[in-house]
Amino acid sequence: MPNSSESNVATADALTLLLHNQHALAAAIEEVTKWLSGNGVDAVAENAVAAMETLDTNAQTITDAIMRLREL
Template sequence: MTDNNQANIATADVLTLLLHNQHALAAAIEELALWARSTGSPITHGNVIGALETIDRNASAITAGIFKIRELA
């Protein structure tokens, strides 16, 4: 295995871990958004949901990038 392949594998592995962290944070934030809505803060809830949609869009692009890096390895 070449150094470049090892670097690609390491990069993809780190990005995968960061993506898992992103999913975990999004789940926690969604729980807080639901709490905000239930305590009478629908505007805050809507703002958080909008931010979570951005996280979801970016997660798809990150996942595609990880797959491309893994193909190079």
């Protein structure tokens, strides 16, 4: 069984990959949002913006957790 430090590194690495995925999803949603806005589907675009705000909020929390794990 890995020690606590090894577990923290593995967890931080996994969270980092999830964070990268989250950034990629946000970028994709942003592109779709621009397209929706440009094609007059503003209500749907607003919902997409709300989803991106949630991703941004969660990304910061994940980043903070990664930093704490890497400090241990």
